[in-house]
Every structure is written in C-alpha cells, then in structure tokens.
Amino acid sequence: MNQNENPTLIPYILENMGDAVCVTNRRGELQFMNPAAEKLFGMSFTPDKPTKIWQAIPYVETNDDLIQLFIQAIHAGENAEHLLVKYENPEGRVSDVRVSLTRSTEDGGRFLIVISDLTELFRVTDAFRRYTSPEIADYVLYTPGGESQGGVAREVSILFADLRGSTALSTVLQADRLVDMLNRFFEKMVEVVARCRGTVIEFLGDCIYAVFGAPEDDPDHADHAVACAVGMQNAILEVNADNRACGDPDLAVGIGIHSGTVVVGNIGSKDKMKYGCVGEAVNLAARLESLTVGGDILISEYTAKKIRGDLEVISRREFLPKGAKTPMQALYVGGLGDNRVLRHEEETVWMVPNPPENVTFHFLDEHKSVNETPFSGKITAVSRDGNHAVLLADSLPPVSADLMIEIDGSLYAKVTGTAPEGAVLTFTTRPGNFGHWFRALLSRASSRQA
Numbered sequence: 001m002n003q004n005e006n007p008t009l010i011p012y013i014l015e016n017m018g019d020a021v022c023v024t025n026r027r028g029e030l031q032f033m034n035p036a037a038e039k040l041f042g043m044s045f046t047p048d049k050p051t052k053i054w055q056a057i058p059y060v061e062t063n064d065d066l067i068q069l070f071i072q073a074i075h076a077g078e079n080a081e082h083l084l085v086k087y088e089n090p091e092g093r094v095s096d097v098r099v100s101l102t103r104s105t106e107d108g109g110r111f112l113i114v115i116s117d118l119t120e121l122f123r124v125t126d127a128f129r130r131y132t133s134p135e136i137a138d139y140v141l142y143t144p145g146g147e148s149q150g151g152v153a154r155e156v157s158i159l160f161a162d163l164r165g166s167t168a169l170s171t172v173l174q175a176d177r178l179v180d181m182l183n184r185f186f187e188k189m190v191e192v193v194a195r196c197r198g199t200v201i202e203f204l205g206d207c208i209y210a211v212f213g214a215p216e217d218d219p220d221h222a223d224h225a226v227a228c229a230v231g232m233q234n235a236i237l238e239v240n241a242d243n244r245a246c247g248d249p250d251l252a253v254g255i256g257i258h259s260g261t262v263v264v265g266n267i268g269s270k271d272k273m274k275y276g277c278v279g280e281a282v283n284l285a286a287r288l289e290s291l292t293v294g295g296d297i298l299i300s301e302y303t304a305k306k307i308r309g310d311l312e313v314i315s316r317r318e319f320l321p322k323g324a325k326t327p328m329q330a331l332y333v334g335g336l337g338d339n340r341v342l343r344h345e346e347e348t349v350w351m352v353p354n355p356p357e358n359v360t361f362h363f364l365d366e367h368k369s370v371n372e373t374p375f376s377g378k379i380t381a382v383s384r385d386g387n388h389a390v391l392l393a394d395s396l397p398p399v400s401a402d403l404m405i406e407i408d409g410s411l412y413a414k415v416t417g418t419a420p421e422g423a424v425l426t427f428t429t430r431p432g433n434f435g436h437w438f439r440a441l442l443s444r445a446s447s448r449q450a
Helices: 009-016 035-041 061-076 119-131 134-142 166-172 175-195 221-245 280-290 301-306 434-442
Strands: 020-024 030-033 080-088 094-103 111-117 150-164 198-204 207-212 252-268 273-278 297-300 311-319 328-336 349-353 357-363 375-383 388-393 402-406 410-419 422-429 445-449
Touching: 020 035, 030 035, 035 111, 061 080, 061 094, 061 111, 094 119, 150 175, 150 221, 150 273, 150 280, 175 198, 175 207, 175 221, 198 221, 198 273, 207 221, 221 252, 221 297, 221 301, 221 328, 252 280, 252 301, 273 280, 280 297, 297 301, 301 328, 349 434, 357 388, 375 422, 375 434, 388 410
Parallel strands: 252 297
Antiparallel strands: 020 030, 020 111, 080 094, 094 111, 150 207, 150 252, 198 207, 252 273, 297 328, 311 328, 349 375, 349 445, 357 375, 357 402, 375 388, 388 422, 402 410, 410 422
C-alpha cells in the first residue's frame, strides 16, 4: 500500500506518534503540531495565529539550551540531529529530550522537528547502572549480543574486599544507622574501583567483589587491582573520619587479590542472568581475602609477577588452597609505585596480666562456622590499644586460624603470628561487653614495649 492508495495514512501516523512532531517555515513559525507536541509544550496549535517555535517554549533557565538550539538552527538554515537537551514543561517537570531538526530544500525551506522524550529510558538505564555497575550496564545495553548467554576466557585480576566486624555492628547499631554507615563505605570504595578501571560484579553482604580486565580488556589489570586495594585502604581513613563525625565506630577492610584465566560473561538461565566470572582464580582470590585482617592487602605470587610497577612487599606467607597438594606463596603489600598504604605507625605496647586470663576457645572452619570442640588456653598479654592478644595453649592454633573466644559473649580473632609466649591474635569482632573484659585485664597488668 502506498500513500496514493491511502492518503490518510501519514496524518494518521503523525496524530498517533508518541514523539512530538512540528513543522515550521523558514522563519520558525509553527505550521503544524501533532497532539504529542501540543502536550509537550502545553498549548493548542492555531494555524491562523503564527507562533515561532521558540516562543511556544516556556521561558525558564532550564529551557535556554533548547530555545537557543531552535533560533540558531533555523536562522542558519542548518540541520540539527540527535541533540540531547533538558526541557521544563509548564508544570515544572524536567525531561531529557532528543531533538532532530531537518530542513527541506523545497517549499521555501520548511523544517521538520521531531522531539523524543527519553526521560523514562534514562531513568531505567540509570537504575540498571545502579543495580549492576556502569561498565556492566554499558556492556549489556550497547555491545552487540551483550544480553545473550555465554562467555569468553580472559585473564583478569579478581579482588575481594571484606568489611571486618560488621556482623557485630549489626547487633549494636539500629538498622537505619547501620545501612547509612555501610552506604558511606560502599560509595567511597566503589569510587576507588571505578578510578582504577575495575568493575564491581556484586556486593556479597559486606564484601565487594570486583574484576579488573573485564568487560573491557586491560593488559595492566594486575597493577590496577593492587592500586585499587591501596586506594581502598587509604579511603577507609576518610570513611572513618565521617563515621566519627556521625558518632559511628571505625571500620576496617581486608583485601585479597589473585590473577588468572576465568570465563567472563552472562551466566544463568534465559529468564535470569547476571554478568560474572567463573574459574579457580575467583576461589583463590576469596581464599586470600579470608586470610586477611583489617588493613591487610594479600596478593598471590602470580599476581605479583604480573605487576609492572614498583611493588612494596611487607612480608610473605604460604597457604594451602582447598584441594591443592602443595602450598602457594602470597605477599602482603604495602604500596605500588608512589602510592603507599597510609598507616599510623605506633610501637605496640603489650600489657601482661597477672595472673594470665583463662579462656575457652573454638576453631572456625572455612565457612566461618564454630567447631563445638572447646580448647583451653590463657591470654598472657594484650596490646594496650585493645587490638591484639597473645594466646598460650596446649593445642596452639596455627597462623591464619580463625578463633572464637568465650568471654561471656563471642570474641572473634585471627592468628596473625607467633611469639615465645604463644600465638599472636588480632581481634576481628568484639562483643558488646568487650570493653569491660578488657579493662579488667588492664587493671591487673604491667606494660612492656614490643
């Protein structure tokens, strides 16, 4: 069917289009408006009362760009295609509109103007970016086949950053206050990830799972992942400054990084998918993070070999991944290039209680579940800042073991070293009565320098 067979087809289409359509003469005077245009501008079109299109637009500051666009394009006799501007209607609603302005070489140089309201599309896209990440949203929306199932093998660096002690905080802070504090933490950490070319895959409770080298390829993914970790540890100082201003407690984060080949892409069913990574490198990065305490950055030896910058290594350690027969090397990192983890260095002052504090402790398994078998031990020393202790026991826990100590509540700690007096512990989660218990120890303790 052509126009001659149905002369009402074009008017029918124009009358029912969702986009605003206008026609002006070469002086900018409106000669046609479809109903969508009348609704957008808040006016009824009257052919016998010539109105220039820029006069039909409410004159407020928001609309200045749109007004100037029409004046300049029509006076210059130029086309203007797919320009994005803000438009505020007579009721004060601000929309994001796309303007296409085409000049005819016939009929005295009339202009066809099409205005598309993209506000809802932008809102949905923005929500999509917030619920995933800008990088993943762009990959799904703008990459050919980006919404399809499937993945590709690619070498990347995986980062896990876990907030320490948040479970205990949930028992002492009201829900809205805890959420506000976590949002401040996540907002600052996500800024660092984006700055270092990383992509947040998801939030796993209070843990950030990020990848470097996907969706966009990045040959320096290892450098960027470690730079991100350093930036995160420094950013937590800003978070804690805000927390103290709000009367909230300080936070600490432990970070693990491993590099390797994984499958990246859309994983799931045809009805529900998510962008993710699958491979042993993900598991190893999570394992490294589980070995850290607040303030630590622990990377695999393979990641260290991939780094091109000047890596500051504080110490090394071995760990045995699940299912492996031989240990792997890992490195505690203090900085990369000119970026160093900012620390308040202070010599540890150990307080020695007399007599030592008798305690019962339990081991935690790899899933952080408490083993029911109790062990007896003694706290032979505590640091004056309340962050560390020395535990002496017949069954001395190994380095990296996670413990739960019974002190009329659950005090959680990780074994971070050894000393002649026993295993050095770093407290990771303190119960509400920790302060009372700790002050009781200090009341019968003498001090000595570490």
